[in-house]
Structure formats: C-alpha cells, structure tokens
Amino acid sequence: MTEESGRRSRRTGRRKPGTGKMVAVIAICAAIGAGGLGIATAPERASAGVQSESSTPMRNVSGLAAPVVKPVELSVTPSDGAQGVNPAAAPSVKAVNGTVKDVVLKPAAGGEPVSGTTSADGSTWTAEDPLEFDTKYSYRYTIVDQAGRETQTSQDFGTVVKANEADAAVYPLNGATVGAGQPIEIVFSEPVLNKEAVEKAVTVTASTGQAVAWRWYSDRRVRIRPEAFWAANSQVSIDLLLFGTDFGNKMIGNADSRVTFTVGPQRLAVVDDVTKTMKVYFDGQLVRTAPVTLGGTDWLSPTGYAVVMEQERHSKFNAGSIGLKPGDKGYYPPLTVEYANRLTTSGVYVHQALESAWGSVGRANVSHGCVGLLPVDAAWFFNNMRTGDVVQTLNTGAPAVEPLEGFGDWNIPWAQYPKR
Numbered sequence: 001m002t003e004e005s006g007r008r009s010r011r012t013g014r015r016k017p018g019t020g021k022m023v024a025v026i027a028i029c030a031a032i033g034a035g036g037l038g039i040a041t042a043p044e045r046a047s048a049g050v051q052s053e054s055s056t057p058m059r060n061v062s063g064l065a066a067p068v069v070k071p072v073e074l075s076v077t078p079s080d081g082a083q084g085v086n087p088a089a090a091p092s093v094k095a096v097n098g099t100v101k102d103v104v105l106k107p108a109a110g111g112e113p114v115s116g117t118t119s120a121d122g123s124t125w126t127a128e129d130p131l132e133f134d135t136k137y138s139y140r141y142t143i144v145d146q147a148g149r150e151t152q153t154s155q156d157f158g159t160v161v162k163a164n165e166a167d168a169a170v171y172p173l174n175g176a177t178v179g180a181g182q183p184i185e186i187v188f189s190e191p192v193l194n195k196e197a198v199e200k201a202v203t204v205t206a207s208t209g210q211a212v213a214w215r216w217y218s219d220r221r222v223r224i225r226p227e228a229f230w231a232a233n234s235q236v237s238i239d240l241l242l243f244g245t246d247f248g249n250k251m252i253g254n255a256d257s258r259v260t261f262t263v264g265p266q267r268l269a270v271v272d273d274v275t276k277t278m279k280v281y282f283d284g285q286l287v288r289t290a291p292v293t294l295g296g297t298d299w300l301s302p303t304g305y306a307v308v309m310e311q312e313r314h315s316k317f318n319a320g321s322i323g324l325k326p327g328d329k330g331y332y333p334p335l336t337v338e339y340a341n342r343l344t345t346s347g348v349y350v351h352q353a354l355e356s357a358w359g360s361v362g363r364a365n366v367s368h369g370c371v372g373l374l375p376v377d378a379a380w381f382f383n384n385m386r387t388g389d390v391v392q393t394l395n396t397g398a399p400a401v402e403p404l405e406g407f408g409d410w411n412i413p414w415a416q417y418p419k420r
Helices: 003-010 019-033 195-201 355-360 375-384
Strands: 037-040 072-077 092-096 098-107 116-118 124-127 136-145 150-158 168-171 184-188 202-206 212-216 221-226 235-241 246-248 251-253 256-263 267-272 277-282 285-291 304-307 310-317 335-342 349-352 371-373 390-394
Touching (some): 072 136, 168 256, 184 235, 335 375, 349 375, 371 375
Parallel strands (some): 267 390
Antiparallel strands (some): 098 136, 168 184, 212 221, 246 251, 277 285, 310 335
C-alpha cells in the first residue's frame, strides 16, 4: 500500500465524487503488482507469496497502472511424483518470463548429480546423462522472475523398474567371422509389440552397401538378411540404439550396443540327388567334387538352402533325438560320427558316412536325411567350410528346409521376406 493510499484510508466524512472508484482501482493494481509463479508440467499460472516490487525502479514509470512483472510459467519434466519414467527421456526445467539456476538432479538415495546444461538465455536446463533404471530421483532448482525474486522448488520421480527392462541378444557375435549365408538374428528378452520403433532403433550397415529386410518370426525373434548372400570379405555392423526404446506393454530397452562381424569368402556346396554328388564353389569357382549318400526313402533329405550352424569333430548321434525307439525301423544305437557339420536343429548334418555305408556313397541313399561323405571328403569339408556357409540340396523330392529349422531363410523369396 502506498503512503497516499494510506492517508486516504484514514479520512472520514463525505468523499468527493469518484473517490470510491479510485480506491477500487488502486486495490486492483496492488493485487496485480504482487506478481506470481506458475509451476507445472504443463504451463499454468499459480500465485506465490512474494514481496511487492512496487518500490523497484521498474515501477517508477509514467502511465496507467499495470503489472510490471509477468508471472513465470514453468514446465518441468518428469512431473512431480511421476513413476515408470523412461530413463532415456532427458529431464528438463524450462521457465517462460524467468530464468532457471542451481538445478540439482540426483538419486534420492545418494550419488553423483546428473550433469546438465543451461541454455544461453538461462531459461532452460536439460539433463545430459541418461538416468538409471529402478531409481528414485530428486529435483531441486531455483526460479528467478523478471524482478530478480527467487523461488526454490523440489520434487521427485521414479524411473522404470527392473521388471520392465528389456534387452536383446544378437547373432553372429561381435567380432565373429562367418559365412556369406549367415542371417542376423536378434532375440529380445521381452515381447516387442512396437516393432516399428525397434526397427527404427536398429541400423544394419554392410560395407558393400547391401540393403536388408526384416522378418519377425515372433514378438521376440527377428531375422535380417540381404536379398543375396553377403558379399565376400565384407564387414557388417549392427547398431542397436535400444536404450529408452518403448517395446510396448510398458517394456523399455535398457542399453545401446554395437555388433560387428566379418564375412568370409562366398562358399556354397551344391548337393544333387540325381548325380549323387556334392560340388563346392568358393566365390563362384568350383574347387571340389565329391560323391555323397543322402536320406533313404523313409528319411528324405530336405531340399533348398541350409546354413552350417555348428561344427564338431566328433558328435554323438542318438536315434531317440528323431523319435526312434529300439525295435523301430531305422533305429540305431547311440554312436559317434566324425566331421559333423549341423544344418538343421532336427539333426540333418553333413558328416563322414558310417563305415558300413561307404560302399553306397555316390550310388545309393542310406542315411536318415544327412549328407554322408567318404572320410577324405568329410575331412576336407570340415576343414574348409565354416559356420554361415551354405549347403544347397537338389532333387530329393522333400520340402525345403523350414526357416526356423536352422537358418532356412534363404528359401523364402525376397519379395515375401519382409514381415512383421
């Protein structure tokens, strides 16, 4: 209240015409002059108990009485008390008609403050470092209005709990060297409902510029491959910027990662049941021809493309793994085979034929679906082929290898391969 208005309030008796209106105007102006500070996650105005600025130089101007200091509008993210906050969403404090200072964002239980930067005009503070999962954070900050008055505020929020973290495993492994037929496979720890967001967060780059397509086999498993086999001796990188990516169903990606692998020569073994031969090509050049025996009438070898999944110098075979019991046709007791190269999860291999079958190699089919080779050829195949190399089988009359029966992805036409 001004000194003049104080004298008027003590006067008694009859007022001059218009005095009542003047008192009302002064009262309104004094109320407006008190200013205000709005604090919210969405900008709004709210009164704050602060001193009047009527004695400041900003008030000593001629003209009609009007508010000199605009109320501060404050936008703070995350909001006070928020839970399940995405750790990748950078917290910020933004003031309109004011400035921000002394911002401290740190774990409520103790720890180093989160670093941040303040804009050149002082109106906005933004966190630079990502937050931790399953952590309660406290915010403290000071807002300064245009009259230089300060208001200190504190609030808190919590980030996504561990039960809602999601991560991913990639094959091939980082640093591996694989054959040209090896698709990329990503297996997620949680179902991915927001597949488009995850695809945008993952970048596959081949040194040769080959484009790739994604095929989701389930909400947790996806494979990625180019139209043709990877170019020989190329480098492939997978950048997974999954930290903070919303998988859907409140699941949030918990880490970024990078996987790089090298592609060896393009090695392809073509097995033909008509000729009972295997022809092996390195980068398109024929390097070896070998006789084979394939699956018999009851156990036809699958056709199409398969990829070498793993190699074992000695591998234990058990007829029970393909559903055979003692007394069943085709049953054999447990045995160890040499130079085993797995093609399918169900047990189709390229391996050294049993000694009892050597007389049939190149002449008749006597296996349970595997590709049998003579010892010298089996050793050569094992020592010269690698995981990720391709075996193509022709003319057996059986269906092609299913995509998830190993890596039968190459049996799907390119135009049909992309799928969510």
